[in-house]
Amino acid sequence: MLDRIAGQQAALLLLADGRLPAGGYAHSGGLEPAVRARRVRDMADLEAFLIGRAETAGLVAAAFTAAVCARAIQGDLSDLPELEAELDARIPAPELRKVSRDLGRQLRRAMQSIHPHEDFVQLGAAPHQPLVMGIAAAALGLHPTAAALAILHENNSGAAAAAAKLMPVDPFNVHAILARMTGRLDELAAYAASFAHEPAADLPSPGSPLADIAAEHHRRSDVRLFAS
Amino acid sequence: MNDMNAPQTRALRLGVAGPVGTGKSSVIAAICRHLRDELRLGVITNDIYTDEDARFLKSAGVLPEERIRAVETGSCPHTAIRDDVTMNLIAVEDMERDFAPLDIVLVESGGDNLTATFSPALVDAQLFVLDVAGGGDVARKGGPGISGADLLVINKIDLGEHVDVDVEKMVSDATNAREGGPVLALSRKRPETVEQLCDWVREMRKTYAAGGHIPKDPGPMAPHHHAHDDGHEHTHSHAHAHPHD
Amino acid sequence: MYDSSLRDPDKLATGAMFAQARLSTVFSGRSSHADVLRSDGPLVLRKSNPKGAEPLTHRRTDIARVALAAGTAGPLGGDAYALDVRVGQGSTLLLQEVSAMLVLPGVGGEQSRMTITVNVEAGATFVWWAEPIIAAHRCHHLHDVRINLAADARLVLREEMLLGRHGEEPGDFSSRLRITRDNRALYDQRLSFGPATRGWDGAAVLSGNRAVGSVIVVNPDWSDTPPPAQPYDLSAVCAPLAGPGVAISAVAPDSLALRGLLHDGLNTLGAPWAI
Numbered sequence: 001m002l003d004r005i006a007g008q009q010a011a012l013l014l015l016a017d018g019r020l021p022a023g024g025y026a027h028s029g030g031l032e033p034a035v036r037a038r039r040v041r042d043m044a045d046l047e048a049f050l051i052g053r054a055e056t057a058g059l060v061a062a063a064f065t066a067a068v069c070a071r072a073i074q075g076d077l078s079d080l081p082e083l084e085a086e087l088d089a090r091i092p093a094p095e096l097r098k099v100s101r102d103l104g105r106q107l108r109r110a111m112q113s114i115h116p117h118e119d120f121v122q123l124g125a126a127p128h129q130p131l132v133m134g135i136a137a138a139a140l141g142l143h144p145t146a147a148a149l150a151i152l153h154e155n156n157s158g159a160a161a162a163a164a165k166l167m168p169v170d171p172f173n174v175h176a177i178l179a180r181m182t183g184r185l186d187e188l189a190a191y192a193a194s195f196a197h198e199p200a201a202d203l204p205s206p207g208s209p210l211a212d213i214a215a216e217h218h219r220r221s222d223v224r225l226f227a228s
Numbered sequence: 229m230n231d232m233n234a235p236q237t238r239a240l241r242l243g244v245a246g247p248v249g250t251g252k253s254s255v256i257a258a259i260c261r262h263l264r265d266e267l268r269l270g271v272i273t274n275d276i277y278t279d280e281d282a283r284f285l286k287s288a289g290v291l292p293e294e295r296i297r298a299v300e301t302g303s304c305p306h307t308a309i310r311d312d313v314t315m316n317l318i319a320v321e322d323m324e325r326d327f328a329p330l331d332i333v334l335v336e337s338g339g340d341n342l343t344a345t346f347s348p349a350l351v352d353a354q355l356f357v358l359d360v361a362g363g364g365d366v367a368r369k370g371g372p373g374i375s376g377a378d379l380l381v382i383n384k385i386d387l388g389e390h391v392d393v394d395v396e397k398m399v400s401d402a403t404n405a406r407e408g409g410p411v412l413a414l415s416r417k418r419p420e421t422v423e424q425l426c427d428w429v430r431e432m433r434k435t436y437a438a439g440g441h442i443p444k445d446p447g448p449m450a451p452h453h454h455a456h457d458d459g460h461e462h463t464h465s466h467a468h469a470h471p472h473d
Numbered sequence: 474m475y476d477s478s479l480r481d482p483d484k485l486a487t488g489a490m491f492a493q494a495r496l497s498t499v500f501s502g503r504s505s506h507a508d509v510l511r512s513d514g515p516l517v518l519r520k521s522n523p524k525g526a527e528p529l530t531h532r533r534t535d536i537a538r539v540a541l542a543a544g545t546a547g548p549l550g551g552d553a554y555a556l557d558v559r560v561g562q563g564s565t566l567l568l569q570e571v572s573a574m575l576v577l578p579g580v581g582g583e584q585s586r587m588t589i590t591v592n593v594e595a596g597a598t599f600v601w602w603a604e605p606i607i608a609a610h611r612c613h614h615l616h617d618v619r620i621n622l623a624a625d626a627r628l629v630l631r632e633e634m635l636l637g638r639h640g641e642e643p644g645d646f647s648s649r650l651r652i653t654r655d656n657r658a659l660y661d662q663r664l665s666f667g668p669a670t671r672g673w674d675g676a677a678v679l680s681g682n683r684a685v686g687s688v689i690v691v692n693p694d695w696s697d698t699p700p701p702a703q704p705y706d707l708s709a710v711c712a713p714l715a716g717p718g719v720a721i722s723a724v725a726p727d728s729l730a731l732r733g734l735l736h737d738g739l740n741t742l743g744a745p746w747a748i
Contacts, residue, residue, distance in 0.1 A: 019311075019312075021311065021312035021313070021314055022312070022314050023312060023314045023315040025302050025304050025307055025312060026300055026301055026302030026304070026308070026315060027302060028302070030677060034676040034677070037676075037707060039676035039680045040676045045675070045676060047675075048672060048674060048675030048676065049672075049675045049676040049677050050672075050675075051671050051672035051675060052671070052672030052673060052674075052675035052676070052677035052678040053672070053675075053677040054672065055670070055671050055672045055673075056672070056677060056678060057677070082657075082658075085657050085658050085715070086658045086661065088658070088714075088715035088716075089651075089652075089658035089659055089660050089661040089714075089715070090661050090662065091715075092660065092662065092712050092714060092720040092722065093702070093710065093712050094702050094712055094713055094715075095702065097715060105318060106314045106315060106318060109314050109317065109318055110314050162302075165303055184671070200658075201658060204663070205649065205651070205661040205662055205663045206662075206663050206664070206665065207662035207663060207664050208677045208678045209664070209678065209679065209685055209687075209722050209723075209724050210676060210677060210678060210679065210680055210708075210724060211677045211678070212710060212712060212722055213704060213707075213708060213709060213710045213722060213723075213724070214676075216702050216703075216704040216710045216712060217704045217707070217710075219702075220704065223277050224277065224300075225276075225277065225302065225303040226300070226302045226303070227300035227302060
């Protein structure tokens with residue numbers, strides 16, 4: 001895996017950086033409703049939440065990002081509609097499908113200005129974030145493993161950063177969790193990328209029932225700090 | 229650039245910024261109420277919590293509900309208008325496309341501190357709203373919004389006597405801080421001041437449509453003066469993204 | 474889907490059991506009936522009578538009713554069971570189960586596997602009212618369900634998983650339910666828990682709950698207006714899919730509470746789905 005990332009580290013850092021102006025800061029990745037439901041109360045809960053999220057929604061996003069990146073590199077994006085449908089089928093909560101598409105639109109809007117590429121046009125009106133990320137990664141010269149790692153890191157660090165606003169936490173402890181997760185994120189990225197050339201139907205589909213349930217409750221909450 | 233989101237027509241994008249509670253929503257409501265019959269308007273609100281400002285404007289009935297949309301800023305109102313404007317940019321472009329042609333899209337920032345101003349990537353011109361209840365010396369303190377906005381509004385002037393603020397002095401302090409830039413003393417209880425506000429908006433819209441307005445960035449920090457130890461005084465300003473005329 | 478390598482005796486643990494059962498229904502013009510009912514070892518298929526609450530079909534006499542019973546305990550580690558179901562054009566099949574399925578460990582920690590493949594043909598309706606699957610301590614199981622629906626086929630299915638018997642930590646369990654409609658993906662979710670899986674006990678997945686399940690309803694009449702999302706309980710939601718279907722999803726401390734939540738969710742859909 002290191003071989004395939006080598007040479008593009010700077011591009012990977014650019015894409016995975018939470019400061020990439022694509023609106024990610026408005027989302028807590030489901031942490032806010034989990035805190036509100038008192039399912040996340042301390043640092044151990046936060047760590048279990050972040051790990052569970054990375055292993056489920058994170059892996060799904062990473063696998064689809066890697067698959068699109070591989071197809072973009074090969075110059076054949078003909079099964080994008082099928083990838084859209086397969087990703088929809090893996091996100092049962094309509095609110096989370098909407099969030100994924102909102103973030104996708106934003107990422108495309110940003111990357112079209114930052115690093116334009118004709119492949120962005122092939123995406124539909126409101127493409128899922130992993131599909132946009134896959135194309136953005138390929139446009140920056142990244143390979144599928146790096147593309148998968150970019151979205152895993154971006155989603156994970158975004159949710160972790162939200163903890164500082166939602167819980168009485170020491171930010172050093174939050175980053176300590178992220179540091180402990182780095183090895184596993186590398187493994188997940190490599191695993192996600194191992195499906196990059198498989199048919200869309202065979203990509204992983206791990207679910208996260210409580211994330212789906214909490215997302216719909218969050219949408220109906222009158223007072224919320226984060227959009228999701 | 230292949231921007232699938234790009235609207236066919238472009239409205240004047242007018243930002244309204246200012247600290248919490250100074251009356252940004254009321255200023256927008258007043259503009260909508262008085263100009264909706266002569267100009268085609270849309271509003272984007274930015275909220276810290278949920279979509280409360282959008283709900284306020286909708287319930288006030290100043291525009292059809294579908295022309296008022298909320299952007300949720302994840303409790304980062306400053307970021308949403310300055311560092312990462314993508315969400316707002318998409319909201320503005322969607323509005324311009326869905327209701328084309330529009331004359332003005334108003335963007336209300338979430339209430340923040342004195343340093344929060346709109347990026348020129350998001351708006352063409354911006355109002356900065358203060359109120360007398362926030363204290364008479366706020367205008368003198370300056371800051372990029374106060375010194376650099378296209379128009380500074382000092383709101384709720386009818387309350388001046390109740391909070392021991394000399395409105396005239398506050399306006400003249402502000403005019404000094406703005407080096408002569410326009411300052412408007414406003415109260416919704418004084419219709420002539422609301423009419424002055426609307427005149428300014430009409431004028432800005434006209435200038436913009438004629439291509440005569442060049443967006444300027446108030447800047448992340450106000451231009452300020454340093455008196456150095458050697459007694460040599462000089463002026464500088466920080467990080468302007470656009471040339472000033 | 475069906476892996477023929479599992480027939481290879483070398484790949485099966487000593488004493489492991491292989492079974493492949495088949496079930497098919499047809500519509501005769503007046504009523505539906507099972508034209509193929511082939512049991513195999515532990516998978517026993519029987520024609521049955523109404524049994525408790527059931528959506529859509531309660532007390533109807535023109536449908537095919539079949540009960541799946543376990544002929545032996547298990548599956549145990551190393552076992553590979555397969556069930557193929559075809560719901561023929563225009564027919565209605567109600568598949569019930571006689572009891573919960575207890576998944577147990579084998580002697581050497583081998584994986585057990587249950588593979589269920591369902592084809593629901595044009596105009597057909599499949600109601601699968603399954604009983605819970607219990608993942609016993611130290612089990613190692615993969616439960617794989619694939620359902621393909623014709624564009625105008627209807628489906629209601631209930632799946633429930635319990636994490637261990639009472640007071641017991643679960644073994645390694647993974648369940649995948651994939652539903653395609655007109656050969657296009659509609660729902661694909663895998664749920665894994667147990668010592669070999671990470672993060673499943675956290676707040677994104679199960680958060681200490683010991684029962685998880687869902688009811689999936691697919692109704693072509695919803696193509697234009699699917700039911701709205703309804704988070705009707707802090708631990709449950711009825712969520713419209715990106716197609717004419719909903720997923721009612723719930724987590725609960727135990728099987729009784731889970732059953733209650735799932736049925737509450739079904740009742741939010743109103744007649745004829747309510748029970």
